[in-house]
Amino acid sequence: MAIPVQTFFLHPGATGTLQARIQQMVAEGVLSGRLRRGEKMPSTRALARHLGVSRLTVALAYTELLASDYLTSRQRSGHFISENAPAPAGFPPAARQERVDWARAIGQRFAGGAVPERPQDWASYRYPFIYGQTDPQLFDHASWRLCAVQALGARDFRAMTQDYYDRDDPELVEFITRQTLPRRGISARPEEVLITLGAQNALWLAAQVLLTPERTAALEDPGYPALRAILAQTRCRIAPVAVDAQGLPPEAIPDGTGVIFTAPSHQCPTSATLPMARREALLARARALDAIVVEDDYEFEMAYLTPALPALKSLDPDGRVVHVGSFSKSLFPGLRLGYLVGSEPFIREARALRAAVFRHPPGHVQRTAAHFLRLGHHDSLVRRIGRALTERRAVMEAEIARAGLTIAGVGAHGGSSFWMMAPPGIDTGALAETLRADSVLIEPGAPFFLRPDPPRGHYRLGYTSIPTDRIGPGITRIAEALARARGRG
Structure with missing residues (x-):
């Protein structure tokens, strides 16, 4: 039986190359049972005309599907769903009637709340x-691809495949301690650095380790919406502090505050930069409160008009500043790679929490980023x-x-x-x-x-x-x- 060409369509919201999307379209049809073994596929010419793509694109997709045994080719007859193709589930989905009162069953709520939205397209x-978002015209695709290929090679096989448990890629940590942090005036040992899944994950780890329902967290208002949700999970007391044209005013931080969250490089969303005098005043206020400061070094790389001011962590003689950095903004948001820098007792607890939740960021992602940084492509x-x-x-x-x-x-x-x-x-x-x-x-x-x-x-x-x-x-x-x-x- 021939499969009608009208059966196939490319979803407008799908990602990936046209070739990959065609492969995925056929594979999903087989796995769902919609396309059955022995059925004849449309010709490459017919499918290309129907989808509005080149015939070569369809031919390449068919070649990959042949190699993975989803399709088979018969001389002068065309392409067919292979007899060796994966079998779909042999039973219909069970009828289900919800009998759970989810309003009662859900113990904590994380959905809802005002967050900035943007369409996927x-x-x-x-x-x-x-x-x-990243401008594809500016990103160095070729160099990133080469670094990814290198990370997937035999030399880096262990870095790609091993379970670090609670550790991180040593090459990435070494670059951060020897190159990235010194540019911010920060000196740190490997034991004082933890790789995270971006800055947001770093803020979550810091909040979980530092806050309790009895402690008060001061944060900027307006500020980073995700941070509010993160702090709500700790059930701590939240003290919003209104920012002005120079960012967070230290004198407005209320008495009793235990943790101060701030983005001194480029405040979100106002882009205000905390001047040097106010940075010193903030550290003095934290010292008087015996509070910890969580510094989100947000967009420090985007100081392209004048040099960036020193990080709060570099001005801190007491070890009370926890520094959050990220490569997601300077490379691309989908990378989700950042880091926490703090005193060793704090990092030890954050490392244990991370290991309990997801162990560590993927090794091949860390090693690819390490190559990209080490070879100077990031600069x-x-x-x-x-x-x-x-x-x-x-x-x-x-x-x-x-x-x-x-x-x-x-x-x-x-x-x-x-x-x-x-x-x-x-x-x-x-x-x-x-x-x-x-x-x-x-x-x-x-x-x-x-x-x-x-x-x-x-x-x-x-x-x-x-x-x-x-x-x-x-x-x-x-x-x-x-x-x-x-x-x-």
């Missing part, structure tokens, strides 16, 4: 002023990104001024976004929906605030993912939408 929008990438963002920032500032928009916060040393303020009475959540229909993406500001009734007039404009020549037209559309919203008000 953000790259298809013409004017994506969103934060934290080259940061310089290339810095040059591009310098140009885009200048264009953004000029276009924002031309359009008469209001900047509420911008990084003095660089950064990758502008914190904006809409005219009075405008809800930027509704504004974002209006702009989305015009292929413009912005981030409403309300989810960044901890207050029960957050202000609705802020929004964030990122410029890492939008080409320079689209910035002006995009800002024009934002200004026009604001003008229409004011007219309706």
Whole structure:
């Protein structure tokens, strides 16, 4: 029996190359039982025409499926589902009627809460002023691929495959201690460094180790939304501290605070940089409170206008600063690779907690990153990104001024976004929906605030993912939408 070509379609939200997506499409059909052994596949020409791809792409996908025994080829007859293809489950899914009262069964709740949202297909929008995504035109694909191939080679076989249990890739840790941290003025031994699954995971580990329901955590408001959720899991007391144009004001940290969370390099979302005098004052306040400071060294690599200020950890003689770093922003967000730096007793506990939850980040990912860093590709990438963002920032500032928009916060040393303020009475959540229909993406500001009734007039404009020549037209559309919203008000 021949399988109709109309059976096949490429899901618009799928990822991967066209060849890989075609392979996956056929394999899923076999495993689900929709495509059966012995059935004839459409010809490469017919399937290519139906999917709107090249015939060579389909032919290459069929070749891989032949090699994995999903397909078989019969001379002058075409391709068929192989008799040796994996068999689907031989029983229908059991009928199920929910009899669990999940409202009672769930002991702790993690879903819900205000978080910034962006569509999965953000790259298809013409004017994506969103934060934290990688511009594929800037990333060094070739060098990363070579480093990945090297990490998968025989020389690095043990690094790729062994269970480190609670340890980390020694080459990555060595690079961090000898290269990355000294650039931030930090001296640390390997025993004082822990590799994490990005900065968010590092913050979670720090919160779990340092906080109890009896302790108070001070955090910036507005601030990183995920941190609020992390702190809520500890059931600690939360003390929001309003930030100003220079970031976290130390004198506003309340008495009784046990842990202070701050992002001094580029405050999220305002991009404010904590000046040197305030850094010293923050450490003095922490010393007076006998508090621990968790420093999220957020976007320190994005100091492309002037050199970055020393990290809080480098100014700390008491060992009370826990330093959080990440390669996810300077390489790419999907990498999810970061690190914690702190005194050995703290790292020992964080390491034990990490081992209990997921042991360690994948070895081949650590080793690939170690090669990329060691060979100098990361430094080259940061310089290339810095040059591009310098140009885009200048264009953004000029276009924002031309359009008469209001900047509420911008990084003095660089950064990758502008914190904006809409005219009075405008809800930027509704504004974002209006702009989305015009292929413009912005981030409403309300989810960044901890207050029960957050202000609705802020929004964030990122410029890492939008080409320079689209910035002006995009800002024009934002200004026009604001003008229409004011007219309706």
